[in-house]
Amino acid sequence: MPEGTLCNKMPVDTAEGITTLLSDTSGDTYYQEMKELEVDSDLLWKTIQNTCKSRMKTWLEICAHCGMCAESCFLYLVNGRDPKQVPAYKIQSTLGEIIKRKGKVDNQFMRDTMEVAWAKCTCCNRCGMYCPHGIDTGIMFGYLRGLLYQQGFVPWELKIGAGMHRVYRAQMDVTDADFVDTFEWMVEEYEDDYPGLTVPVDKEGAGIMYTVNAREVKHYPEDLAEAAILFHIAGENWTVPSKGWEETSLAMFAGDWAACKMQVESVYDAMERLKPKRMIGTECGHAHRATVIEGPYWAGRKNGQPPVESIHYVEWLAEALNTGKLKIDPSKRIKEPVTLQDSCNYIRNQGLKQATRDIMKHIVAPGYFIEMSPNKEHNYCCGGGGGFNGIGKFRKQRNIALIAKRDQILATGAKLVLAPCHNCWDAIRDLEEEYEIGIRWSFLKPIVIKMLDIPDHLRPEE
Amino acid sequence: MFKKILFATSATEASDHAARVAFNIAKTYQSNLNIFHVLGVPTRGYSQVVVDVKTKERVDVDEDYTAWVTEEIKIYYEKYLDEPLDYTIDVAIGLPAREILRQAKTLQPDLILIGGSTGDEDDIVYKKSSVGSTLQKVAKAAKCPVLIVNRPAASFWGGLSNIVFGTDFSKTSDKAFDFAIKVAKALDCELSVFHALDITSLHTGKMLSQDEIEQQIRECLRKIRSRYESRLKELKGYSMDVWEGIPFIEIVKYARDKQADLLIMAHHSRRAPSGDIKLGGNVEQVIVRAGCPVISINK
Amino acid sequence: MHDLLTGIFFWSALGICLMGMLVRFIMYFKGLSWRLDRVAYTSYPGAGFKGAVRSIYKWLIPFGTYGWRTQPFIAVVFFGFHIGAVLIPLFLLGHNLFLKEKLGISFFTLNAAFADILTWTVVASAFFLVLRRLVLPEVRIMTTLYDYFILAISIAPFVTGLFARYQVGEYSFWLNMHIFCGELLLIAIPFTKLSHVFLFFASRAQLGMDFGIKRGGMKGTKMAW
Numbered sequence: 002m003p004e005g006t007l008c009n010k011m012p013v014d015t016a017e018g019i020t021t022l023l024s025d026t027s028g029d030t031y032y033q034e035m036k037e038l039e040v041d042s043d044l045l046w047k048t049i050q051n052t053c054k055s056r057m058k059t060w061l062e063i064c065a066h067c068g069m070c071a072e073s074c075f076l077y078l079v080n081g082r083d084p085k086q087v088p089a090y091k092i093q094s095t096l097g098e099i100i101k102r103k104g105k106v107d108n109q110f111m112r113d114t115m116e117v118a119w120a121k122c123t124c125c126n127r128c129g130m131y132c133p134h135g136i137d138t139g140i141m142f143g144y145l146r147g148l149l150y151q152q153g154f155v156p157w158e159l160k161i162g163a164g165m166h167r168v169y170r171a172q173m174d175v176t177d178a179d180f181v182d183t184f185e186w187m188v189e190e191y192e193d194d195y196p197g198l199t200v201p202v203d204k205e206g207a208g209i210m211y212t213v214n215a216r217e218v219k220h221y222p223e224d225l226a227e228a229a230i231l232f233h234i235a236g237e238n239w240t241v242p243s244k245g246w247e248e249t250s251l252a253m254f255a256g257d258w259a260a261c262k263m264q265v266e267s268v269y270d271a272m273e274r275l276k277p278k279r280m281i282g283t284e285c286g287h288a289h290r291a292t293v294i295e296g297p298y299w300a301g302r303k304n305g306q307p308p309v310e311s312i313h314y315v316e317w318l319a320e321a322l323n324t325g326k327l328k329i330d331p332s333k334r335i336k337e338p339v340t341l342q343d344s345c346n347y348i349r350n351q352g353l354k355q356a357t358r359d360i361m362k363h364i365v366a367p368g369y370f371i372e373m374s375p376n377k378e379h380n381y382c383c384g385g386g387g388g389f390n391g392i393g394k395f396r397k398q399r400n401i402a403l404i405a406k407r408d409q410i411l412a413t414g415a416k417l418v419l420a421p422c423h424n425c426w427d428a429i430r431d432l433e434e435e436y437e438i439g440i441r442w443s444f445l446k447p448i449v450i451k452m453l454d455i456p457d458h459l460r461p462e463e
Numbered sequence: 464m465f466k467k468i469l470f471a472t473s474a475t476e477a478s479d480h481a482a483r484v485a486f487n488i489a490k491t492y493q494s495n496l497n498i499f500h501v502l503g504v505p506t507r508g509y510s511q512v513v514v515d516v517k518t519k520e521r522v523d524v525d526e527d528y529t530a531w532v533t534e535e536i537k538i539y540y541e542k543y544l545d546e547p548l549d550y551t552i553d554v555a556i557g558l559p560a561r562e563i564l565r566q567a568k569t570l571q572p573d574l575i576l577i578g579g580s581t582g583d584e585d586d587i588v589y590k591k592s593s594v595g596s597t598l599q600k601v602a603k604a605a606k607c608p609v610l611i612v613n614r615p616a617a618s619f620w621g622g623l624s625n626i627v628f629g630t631d632f633s634k635t636s637d638k639a640f641d642f643a644i645k646v647a648k649a650l651d652c653e654l655s656v657f658h659a660l661d662i663t664s665l666h667t668g669k670m671l672s673q674d675e676i677e678q679q680i681r682e683c684l685r686k687i688r689s690r691y692e693s694r695l696k697e698l699k700g701y702s703m704d705v706w707e708g709i710p711f712i713e714i715v716k717y718a719r720d721k722q723a724d725l726l727i728m729a730h731h732s733r734r735a736p737s738g739d740i741k742l743g744g745n746v747e748q749v750i751v752r753a754g755c756p757v758i759s760i761n762k
Numbered sequence: 763m764h765d766l767l768t769g770i771f772f773w774s775a776l777g778i779c780l781m782g783m784l785v786r787f788i789m790y791f792k793g794l795s796w797r798l799d800r801v802a803y804t805s806y807p808g809a810g811f812k813g814a815v816r817s818i819y820k821w822l823i824p825f826g827t828y829g830w831r832t833q834p835f836i837a838v839v840f841f842g843f844h845i846g847a848v849l850i851p852l853f854l855l856g857h858n859l860f861l862k863e864k865l866g867i868s869f870f871t872l873n874a875a876f877a878d879i880l881t882w883t884v885v886a887s888a889f890f891l892v893l894r895r896l897v898l899p900e901v902r903i904m905t906t907l908y909d910y911f912i913l914a915i916s917i918a919p920f921v922t923g924l925f926a927r928y929q930v931g932e933y934s935f936w937l938n939m940h941i942f943c944g945e946l947l948l949i950a951i952p953f954t955k956l957s958h959v960f961l962f963f964a965s966r967a968q969l970g971m972d973f974g975i976k977r978g979g980m981k982g983t984k985m986a987w
């Protein structure tokens with residue numbers, strides 16, 4: 002049985018397909034079938050010939066095997082300096098080997114490679130900064146994932162995740178109607194506290210088009226209300242699209258480039274339709290990476306930019322605080338040791354370190370903000386990036402991966418960790434669950450709302 | 464009077480007192496009872512793995528699992544479900560408060576019934592990341608009365624004889640009063656209207672003299688009379704009192720004094736612009752302390 | 763023999779090396795694809811250029827980057843090896859005399875004592891590079907015979923040169939060996955991993971453009987290499 006009914010080379014693109022996959026508890030049958038899955042070596046080699054060009058070919062060729070990247074990888078560090086965790090080794094023994102053998106690799110090799118690609122690299126791109134030749138192994142792993150996905154060797158949850166994007170244009174089974182409904186419901190729930198609070202849906206020509214993470218709609222809808230409240234109080238002219246509201250992309254983690262394109266195009270369509278001045282995404286790292294940093298290229302936009310200027314939530318928040326659109330009551334600032342998680346996806350990979358530090362300056366009383374070490378673009382991954390958080394099969398490895406962040410946090414002595422990234426937030430929550438170091442964690446929105454100095458005319462009447 | 468009841472339960476001992484009341488009311492009013500259980504929040508990002516609030520185990524939630532949980536709930540409440548009762552069981556995944564509210568949004572029940580502890584107490588999964596408890600959130604946002612049974616209720620619903628209604632003269636309190644009257648009439652019991660004069664925060668920085676306090680108490684009593692007495696007369700018995708002190712302590716004391724079987728209060732916990740939930744704090748404090756079930760009314 | 767080595771062989775080796783480098787260099791940049799690499803190279807030449815220059819020059823400074831600073835041992839060994847490996851071939855007095863005769867050009871020349879020190883440093887550093895490969899598990903795991911081979915042909919001209927310099931054994935034999943190894947190295951440059959001699963600049967430029975254009979450069983954040 003080369004092609005399984007669940008595990009095969011076909012992407013899932015129907016709701017039934019997703020349900021069938023989901024009903025396979027823990028993907029047991031799926032992974033069973035994977036053992037029989039045939040490798041289409043011709044396709045693999047042809048794809049490589051078409052897509053592995055100068056940059057990557059050169060990387061693979063000139064790597065000096067010097068091992069300078071070893072210590073840069075947090076997974077190497079937390080796994081007892083296992084030489085098998087050296088970035089260059091990881092990529093040479095997988096992608097390098099596939100190329101050397103011109104695609105003629107067997108099933109076992111592909112399954113091992115799958116484990117390396119998803120359980121030994123979070124695509125955090127840190128190693129790329131430490132290689133003298135400028136070899137970015139994280140990028141190569143992203144590429145490798147694409148090859149694996151094409152061959153059907155992809156973790157169960159990510160096959161489902163990519164399928165969700167294909168079917169719902171969202172990472173979860175949240176429909177457009179669900180989104181609008183939930184947003185309206187949340188705003189209704191809070192309108193007594195914030196008179197005039199509304200959620201303008203599909204308003205053309207607004208100053209801001211806001212996009213979210215479907216998880217907020219499904220499990221944490223307070224986040225939607227909080228976003229609305231902050232835009233409202235800042236006096237922004239904002240809107241949400243009824244279609245194209247999902248900023249995230251599990252398809253990116255999965256290496257399903259076609260689904261990536263579909264997903265970002267839905268957001269870009271909304272931009273074209275509503276013509277906002279700017280697009281702002283929620284506090285999510287990979288969503289920003291997918292829709293703003295990488296997305297334009299998937300969608301074939303040669304200038305590498307989305308149709309309208311798109312910024313991360315922290316950029317907007319920093320701007321709102323710096324310009325006084327939002328005012329903080331200084332007496333309510335955080336007065337306990339607090340630290341900040343730098344998300345690789347927009348700090349290392351888009352240089353937004355100043356924005357988050359501006360925010361900290363506004364919301365933390367002087368002397369209480371403690372930087373992690375290392376920090377900013379040199380920060381370690383939270384341990385759950387690149388899809389790692391969600392993959393049941395690699396849970397054990399993920400839990401080990403959390404140790405780097407745990408120790409970084411412990412070293413700061415802070416009990417409160419601000420994590421303006423969904424993935425990081427999850428990982429930090431999980432690390433508390435796993436290692437119980439007694440910390441709390443939060444997105445920025447709820448923290449900022451609590452300390453706002455709200456102008457009189459926006460306060461509820463008593 | 465309660466056609467549809469949403470009973471949010473952990474299906475553990477923690478909800479046992481609430482369950483007794485829930486099934487009791489449902490039978491008395493031939494209500495449709497929706498037994499609702501929230502499994503837990505997915506801990507694995509977008510994965511299907513959930514920490515079951517009941518067993519504290521990590522489980523893969525799929526149809527089989529939900530079906531199994533539904534069956535477990537049936538078995539747990541077997542003794543109530545034996546008798547004819549119009550009920551449904553639903554199981555959801557998510558943060559309990561949010562999912563209860565979501566369920567209420569679709570079901571539009573006349574009453575939400577909830578145990579004092581919905582399984583979130585020491586559970587790290589919920590506790591540290593979210594401010595406030597399930598109760599707080601449900602009571603704050605629900606559009607229908609929320610009945611909270613925290614301690615064993617002395618008497619069964621239907622066998623109630625004394626209801627205490629605590630007012631703070633707000634609009635929401637007026638609504639709560641309408642409801643209190645309705646319940647008192649339907650159950651044919653006495654209603655005691657009570658107001659606690661807050662001498663802690665109201666006049667911070669200024670000690671009130673005993674004369675001033677008594678003066679204010681008289682005023683409050685007048686207010687109660689003019690607002691409520693005409694309608695109280697429709698009942699078989701009523702009383703009106705104003706005490707001074709820390710409101711939530713006074714009302715708990717008063718309820719004990721009156722041997723109340725039920726406490727009704729408005730939960731107008733407007734998130735004070737400062738952000739911290741202060742005003743609502745009263746109801747929550749009362750819930751924790753009161754010896755009888757509490758109904759909180761929000762909108 | 764000597765005439766052959768300094769004649770046709772020399773010319774071919776030099777030609778192959780220079781042509782090879784040029785062709786591969788051009789091919790590299792022609793092979794860059796905005797779509798596959800997901801970097802809008804041509805849309806923002808200014809930002810790309812700035813990023814590229816920074817990315818190269820930071821790494822050429824000893825201890826100029828976090829990478830070098832966090833790994834001081836390899837940094838010392840690397841620069842010990844490479845300063846000599848680049849300077850000696852071009853600026854040794856003997857080489858310059860040779861070049862003058864052959865090409866009619868000559869560069870500035872190194873002081874003889876300094877050149878000796880440099881050469882010894884190269885050899886010593888090479889020894890440590892080998893040692894590193896043998897001792898450190900994180901390097902050993904990746905090391906292949908090919909890596910030793912590259913090291914060997916890189917170091918051969920230096921070792922043979924030293925033998926000739928100190929006249930160990932027969933001078934003309936070592937001189938011929940030295941020239942032969944040097945020419946081998948020249949030929950190897952475009953076709954082996956030694957292509958890093960020029961592809962280093964290409965690869966660093968590429969990543970520099972990536973950061974300069976897409977990953978923060980255009981947001982005004984300079985990559986803190």
Ligand code: HEM
Binds near residue numbers: 913963
């Ligand atoms: C400007 C010219 C050059 C640059 C920028 C350059 C750069 C580099 C870099 C970045 C590495 C990898 C880092 C490391 O191993 O520590 C390396 C390794 C190496 N280079 Fe070069 N290189 C240059 C010229 C040369 C030349 C002329 C030779 C030969 C004579 C050479 C031989 C080697 C060897 C053998 C290694 C591997 C070292 C090892 O075993 O770890 N390089 N070079």
Ligand code: SF4
Binds near residue numbers: 068069070133134136
């Ligand atoms: S640091 Fe760069 S050249 Fe050295 S082994 Fe790692 S990837 Fe290869």
Ligand code: SF4
Binds near residue numbers: 075
């Ligand atoms: S991208 Fe990050 S996780 Fe992957 S090999 Fe490099 S440092 Fe390690």
Ligand code: SF4
Binds near residue numbers: 343344381386422
């Ligand atoms: S989850 Fe956060 S820290 Fe980890 S790779 Fe993604 S952005 Fe980086």
